[in-house]
Amino acid sequence: MDFLVLLVHGSLLWAVIYAILCCIAVILFWELFSPLHAFPGPPAARFTNIWRAMVTASGHVDQANIKWHRTYGSAVRVGPNTISINDPELIRTIYATKNPWPKSDMYRTNDVLINGVRLSNLFNTQDNHWHDTYMNPIRSLWTMTKVLDMESLIDETLNKFTAKMDVKFADVEHNCMMDEWLGYFAWDVMANISFGKHYGFIDEERDVENLIADSTKGLYYFAPISQIPWLDCLLDKNLIKRIGPKPTLTGVNYAIDVVTTYHQALGSGSGRVEHYLDKYVKLKEAHPKIMDDNQVVNYLMLNILAGGDTTSSTMRAVVYYLSKNTSAYQKLISELDAANFSLPAKWRDIRKLTYLDAVVQEALRINPGIAMILERVVPQSGFTLPDGRFIPGGTAIGINPAVTNRNVDVFGQDADHFNPDRWLKKDEENEEEFRDRCRKMKDVASFVFGGGNRVCMGRNLAILEIYKLFATLYSLFDIKLVNNDHSWKYHNAWFVYQYNIPMTVSRRVKT
Ligand code: HEM
C-alpha cells in the first residue's frame, strides 16, 4: 500500500518536473528563434512580461525605462514581443495621423465590464475606425477658442481655491498638503466645466465619496496588469468572480448618474455658461445616427477620468520644482509682477508671458503626467528602423514620453534637471539658432500629450487651467516646501501620482 502511494506520488512529482522542463525548453527555443532575438534589453524581459509588470508595480517604471535606454540604446526589448523606442524622429511614424498604427492589447485592460459586456471607450479602443466615427463630432469642441468659452467657470473655481488658501493656510500658518489640494482643484475644475457642478472637494476640503482614491486604485491595477494583458481576463474580466479594483467603473457610474440627473432636471438652464454635457446632449440633433445617451455617457466619462489626475500631476511638478529652484522662482515672480494683470488671471493677459510658458513646458517635460510606453502595434508589413534593424508586423512598440523628454541629444547634458531657462534664447545663440533649437525641443516635449490621431483631446484645457492657476497663485502667495531638503514621493501608475508635498502658503507683500 505504502509502496503504491509512493509510486503514484513519485510519478506525479516526476510528471510535474518533466512538464516544467518542457516549458523551459519551449521558452528557450522560442526566444532563440524569436525575430526580436537581436534586440538588446534586460535579460528577464526576453522571456516574460511578468518581469516588466513587476517593475511597473513598483511605481517607478519611468526611471527603469530611462535607464534601459541609456544602457541598451535607442531600441530596447522590454518584453518577449515588445520594443521600447527612444528616437524622437520616430514619434511621427509610430503615432501618425494618417493610417495610424493601432493601440496594443495593453489598453484592453482599461475596458469596463458591465453586465458581462466588455465596453471600450474613445481613449482605449483599438479600433481606429470606431474612434474616428465618435471622435469627429466632438473634436471641434476642444480647440483653444472653444475651451476659452469655459474661462469664467475656471475663474469661479480658482476664486474658491484661492479663498481656501487664504483662510486655511495663509491666515493661520498651517502647512498645506499641496499634492491633495492641487488634486481637488484640477478635479473640481473638470467637474464644473463638464457638467456644471463641483465634486465638492474644495468646499468640503476632502476627497468626497472617495472618488479620487477609487479612481487611483483603478490605475494602480491598470498599470502593471496592462503589461500582461491576458492576466486581466483572469482577474477583472472573468465572468465568475471579478478580482481587484474595477478600472474606469467609478467614472462610468458617475457619468451615468450625472446624465440621468441632467435629464430629470430637463437640461440646460438659460443664461448660464454652456458646459460640456450641454454641448454633448445637443450633438444628438446633428448626429442622430451615432448619438444617444450611452454615447453621451461615454464622452462625459473621458472628462471625468482623463482630466483630473494628468493635470494635477503637472501642477504638482510646477510647485515642487519651482520651490526647489530659487532663481527660476524669482524670475517667474518678477515676470508676473511686471505684467500687472487683474486677478484671477485672464488668458489674454498671460498667454504671452515667456517665463510662465518656460516653467510650464519644463514641468511637463521633466514630469510627464503619463509616463509609460504608449504601445502601438507594428503593421503587417513590418517596420525597418532608421539603423536598418527590422521589426516584424504584430510587435508591440512604443515610446514613453518620460524617456524622449530626457533625450540628451535634444535637451542637452542637463536633460535630467529642471531648468526653465532652456526654453529661452541663450546669449551665444542668434534668433535662427534659437528658433531651431526650440522647435526641436517642442516637437519632442509635446509628446507628453501623445500624438497623431490619438493625441490628447484635453491639452488646450490643461494648458489654460495650469497657466491661469499659477499666474494667479504666485501673484497672491509665496509657496514653498516646508523643508527645502524634503523630497516628494511618487507612484507611476500610468498617471504619475506624486504625494507627500507639505508646503507653506503665505500672502505676498507686494512691493
Ligand atoms: C497635463 C495634462 C494632460 C496630459 C499630460 C495628458 C496626456 C495624454 C496622453 C499622453 C494621451 C495619449 C494616450 C495614449 O496614446 O495612449 C492623452 C489622451 C487623451 N486625453 Fe489627455 N492629458 C492631459 C489632460 C487631459 C484633459 C484635461 C482631458 C479632458 C478633457 C484629457 C482627455 C484625454 C482624452 C479623451 C484622450 C484620448 C484621446 C484619443 O484617444 O483620441 N486629457 N492625454
Ligand SMILES: *[C@@H]1O[C@H](CO)[C@@H](O)[C@H](O)[C@H]1NC(C)=O
Ligand atoms: C459650475 O458651472 C455652472 C455653469 O454651467 C454653474 O452654474 C455652477 O454654479 C458652477 N459652480 C459650481 C460650484 O458648481
Ligand SMILES: *[C@@H]1O[C@H](CO)[C@@H](O)[C@H](O)[C@H]1NC(C)=O
Ligand atoms: C534652476 O533654474 C535655473 C534657471 O533659472 C538654472 O539655470 C539652474 O541650473 C537651476 N538650478 C538647479 C539646481 O537645477
Ligand SMILES: *[C@@H]1O[C@H](CO)[C@@H](O)[C@H](O)[C@H]1NC(C)=O
Ligand atoms: C497696473 O494696472 C492698473 C489698472 O489696470 C493701473 O492703474 C496701473 O497704473 C498699472 N501699473 C503699472 C505699474 O503699470
